[in-house]
Amino acid sequence: MDFTFSKEHQLLRRMIREFAEKEVAPVAEEIDRDEKVPFGVLKKAGKLGLMGIPFPQKYGGAGAGEVGYCILMEELNKICGSTATIIGAHTGIGAMAIYLDGTEEQKQKYLVPLARGEKIAAFALTEPNAGSDAAAIQTRAVREGDYFILNGSKLWITNGDIADVISVLAVTDPALGARGGVTAFIVEKEFPGFKVGHKEEKMGIRGSSTAELFFEDCRVPVENVLGMFGAGFLTFMKTLDVGRISLGAGCLGASDKALEMSMEFAKSRYQFGAPIAAKQAIQWMIADMAIEIEALRSLVYRTAWMLDAGQTGREFSTMAAMCKVLGSEVACRAADAALQIHGGMGYMKKYPIERMYRDARITRIFEGTNEIQREIIARNLFRRVGLRLR
Amino acid sequence: MKVVVMIKQVPDTNKVRLDKRTGTLIRKGVPSIINPEDKNALEEALKLKEKTGASVVVVSMGPPQAEDALREALAMGADEAILLTDRAFAGADTWATATTLGHALKKIGDFDLVLAGRQAIDGDTAQVGPQLAEYLKIPQVTYVRELIVDDGKVKATRALEDGYEEIEAELPALLTITKEANVPRYPHAAAIMTAYREQEVALWGAEDINADPESVGLKGSPTQVKRSFTPPPKEPGQVIKSAPSEAARDVVAILRQKNII
Ligand SMILES: Cc1cc2nc3c(=O)[nH]c(=O)nc-3n(C[C@H](O)[C@H](O)[C@H](O)COP(=O)(O)OP(=O)(O)OC[C@H]3O[C@@H](n4cnc5c(N)ncnc54)[C@H](O)[C@@H]3O)c2cc1C
Ligand SMILES: Cc1cc2nc3c(=O)[nH]c(=O)nc-3n(C[C@H](O)[C@H](O)[C@H](O)COP(=O)(O)OP(=O)(O)OC[C@H]3O[C@@H](n4cnc5c(N)ncnc54)[C@H](O)[C@@H]3O)c2cc1C
Numbered sequence: 001m002d003f004t005f006s007k008e009h010q011l012l013r014r015m016i017r018e019f020a021e022k023e024v025a026p027v028a029e030e031i032d033r034d035e036k037v038p039f040g041v042l043k044k045a046g047k048l049g050l051m052g053i054p055f056p057q058k059y060g061g062a063g064a065g066e067v068g069y070c071i072l073m074e075e076l077n078k079i080c081g082s083t084a085t086i087i088g089a090h091t092g093i094g095a096m097a098i099y100l101d102g103t104e105e106q107k108q109k110y111l112v113p114l115a116r117g118e119k120i121a122a123f124a125l126t127e128p129n130a131g132s133d134a135a136a137i138q139t140r141a142v143r144e145g146d147y148f149i150l151n152g153s154k155l156w157i158t159n160g161d162i163a164d165v166i167s168v169l170a171v172t173d174p175a176l177g178a179r180g181g182v183t184a185f186i187v188e189k190e191f192p193g194f195k196v197g198h199k200e201e202k203m204g205i206r207g208s209s210t211a212e213l214f215f216e217d218c219r220v221p222v223e224n225v226l227g228m229f230g231a232g233f234l235t236f237m238k239t240l241d242v243g244r245i246s247l248g249a250g251c252l253g254a255s256d257k258a259l260e261m262s263m264e265f266a267k268s269r270y271q272f273g274a275p276i277a278a279k280q281a282i283q284w285m286i287a288d289m290a291i292e293i294e295a296l297r298s299l300v301y302r303t304a305w306m307l308d309a310g311q312t313g314r315e316f317s318t319m320a321a322m323c324k325v326l327g328s329e330v331a332c333r334a335a336d337a338a339l340q341i342h343g344g345m346g347y348m349k350k351y352p353i354e355r356m357y358r359d360a361r362i363t364r365i366f367e368g369t370n371e372i373q374r375e376i377i378a379r380n381l382f383r384r385v386g387l388r389l390r
Numbered sequence: 391m392k393v394v395v396m397i398k399q400v401p402d403t404n405k406v407r408l409d410k411r412t413g414t415l416i417r418k419g420v421p422s423i424i425n426p427e428d429k430n431a432l433e434e435a436l437k438l439k440e441k442t443g444a445s446v447v448v449v450s451m452g453p454p455q456a457e458d459a460l461r462e463a464l465a466m467g468a469d470e471a472i473l474l475t476d477r478a479f480a481g482a483d484t485w486a487t488a489t490t491l492g493h494a495l496k497k498i499g500d501f502d503l504v505l506a507g508r509q510a511i512d513g514d515t516a517q518v519g520p521q522l523a524e525y526l527k528i529p530q531v532t533y534v535r536e537l538i539v540d541d542g543k544v545k546a547t548r549a550l551e552d553g554y555e556e557i558e559a560e561l562p563a564l565l566t567i568t569k570e571a572n573v574p575r576y577p578h579a580a581a582i583m584t585a586y587r588e589q590e591v592a593l594w595g596a597e598d599i600n601a602d603p604e605s606v607g608l609k610g611s612p613t614q615v616k617r618s619f620t621p622p623p624k625e626p627g628q629v630i631k632s633a634p635s636e637a638a639r640d641v642v643a644i645l646r647q648k649n650i651i
Contacts, residue, residue, distance in 0.1 A: 008586035011462055015576050049579030062579035 046117015094121025
């Protein structure tokens with residue numbers, strides 16, 4: 001067993017940390033307040049290879065694997081939940097779907113510019129009537145010669161209004177449903193019939209945009225079918241499995257930052273003639289945060305390592321779901337404890353704890369709610385003892 | 391054109407702990423980085439590479455772990471890296487350091503420009519650059535904040551305390567670069583991976599550079615650190631807040647009292 005990061009990953013972390021502190025931190029408060037996508041940051045990130053960290057270099061990526069990508073998410077989320085969310089939707093799911101199941105031509109055409117940050121990706125699954133029940137999607141794709149004609153809408157799509165390339169799931173055979181009747185497509189924003197709708201106003205991660213997408217007789221060439229025809233549901237679920245590890249890694253960063261700030265504050269805030277750190281009530285909050293954070297760190301990097309080592313079976317899916325659940329819940333508890341430790345100061349907008357608290361909350365909902373993740377975990381566990389649950 | 395950049399690996403803090411008995415650094419537990427002004431020197435070299443297609447070689451003398459500083463330099467864009475590492479080099483003072491680096495440069499041979507940082511944040515002497523130039527018997531320009539290479543010459547702007555000086559020197563020459571010169575680039579993420587997974591760092595020992603073991607390391611060092619200590623912090627200054635007309639009088643009174651005027 002060896003729990004050390006490779007030297008290259010250590011240097012990568014140092015570079016990303018410096019980038020996050022120098023280039024992202026100065027805009028973090030503003031983009032949250034004004035709901036502004038930090039295009040300048042994304043451009044710089046792209047030039048440094050940070051928009052395609054996990055992908056091989058032949059596809060324009062950094063070749064740093066899932067471990068490298070988790071390092072990115074961890075370090076970015078210490079500083080700015082919005083920026084991490086944008087890159088997460090871009091790299092972790094949008095471009096990831098093309099990397100996992102795209103053809104060589106699709107990778108050259110779409111993945112390369114995405115990995116280099118020259119284009120932005122999104123991942124469009126959710127619809128008004130299909131949230132947790134992803135198999136209930138209604139967006140239709142009907143073949144017409146060399147094209148598929150897409151009709152329907154997608155809801156709450158991160159990067160929806162800024163993306164150039166969108167991985168979209170649509171029904172190709174209603175009779176078959178999720179098993180064989182759903183296909184993934186690569187849609188370019190220029191395709192006729194693609195439209196961006198309403199942009200949501202949100203509680204947190206406000207610097208990332210969340211938009212509605214419409215497909216009105218949207219013409220998608222047949223060569224843009226992503227993965228096997230009819231197997232789109234699998235492509236999307238497989239992609240989300242991978243995304244869940246890095247989501248956990250982002251939560252790790254946010255939690256770690258909450259702990260660091262809490263300790264700093266508890267050390268310097270004096271009440272009753274002593275630092276509040278002298279109180280057992282504070283010490284226990286700090287200790288609990290630290291325990292959970294270390295458990296999360298081990299889980300996240302072990303799961304990332306499994307993926308890089310090619311161990312991607314059911315065991316891996318279960319672990320990835322655990323990363324998502326533990327990560328999001330630790331992040332929410334850590335943000336809550338940090339706010340409590342900071343007292344009134346934590347509640348004020350001029351201090352980043354308030355933003356961190358709002359940013360943390362989404363992680364229990366998107367990329368599959370924690371209730372759904374627990375269902376996945378339990379189903380996989382019971383399967384091991386011969387019980388198949390639907 | 392070939393530009394050689396001198397890279398020293400230093401502990402990432404000004405609060406270096408010292409072994410009281412030997413007067414040497416305790417490096418354990420302190421993360422190591424490229425000496426900040428060496429990054430500025432490297433950035434100048436990389437700009438020349440972009441402009442003129444120059445090749446950039448980075449050289450460091452240090453223990454085996456100094457390889458990490460060189461890998462980072464490769465990730466930033468250097469073409470070639472050489473680590474001078476040998477037990478015989480240990481305990482070098484600035485002169486023995488310059489001698490060792492000088493031997494390596496003679497072996498490299500066809501360099502046009504040598505760039506060093508102005509000063510290392512641990513040793514702090516700012517001597518190695520100038521000594522190296524003396525050893526190689528080439529022109530030197532220190533405290534450089536801007537440089538232009540043209541037609542076998544370098545034009546450099548030196549930052550002095552009270553102004554600037556423009557100096558022209560024939561190549562090959564050695565320049566020491568200050569932090570005002572530029573903002574060093576971040577290494578590209580893919581280049582970080584490549585620097586560790588595919589690129590080489592050449593390891594040269596005393597024999598490889600034809601160095602007489604008596605002229606390097608502790609044996610080749612005319613000076614020895616007897617004792618290192620942190621000077622007591624300066625007392626906080628006094629702020630005079632009265633109106634300007636009175637303030638001037640108050641300041642004069644204080645200066646008189648301290649026998650300064
Ligand atoms: C900011 C933001 C960004 C998003 N970005 C994207 C994106 O980029 N791409 C995309 O496709 N989607 C995106 N989504 C959508 C997101 O994935 C969904 O919101 C999520 O999957 C939950 O769906 P829902 O909101 O419709 O909740 P519902 O499915 O309606 O669930 C409501 C509640 O019921 C619970 N519930 C539902 N089914 C079960 C069950 N079987 N057992 C137990 N409890 C259950 C849920 O856990 C939840 O608590 C985003 C959402 C938000 C808020
Ligand atoms: C606290 C401390 C005090 C010391 N005091 C003295 C002293 O008073 N007299 C003395 O002779 N020695 C001294 N040394 C020992 C040692 O010789 C120096 O650390 C070393 O020779 C480099 O000198 P410097 O750190 O002052 O570098 P500087 O001369 O400040 O460095 C200038 C530039 O030279 C180049 N350079 C320096 N060292 C190397 C290297 N190893 N490899 C590649 N390039 C390099 C870099 O480009 C650097 O930016 C001291 C060391 C320490 C840690």
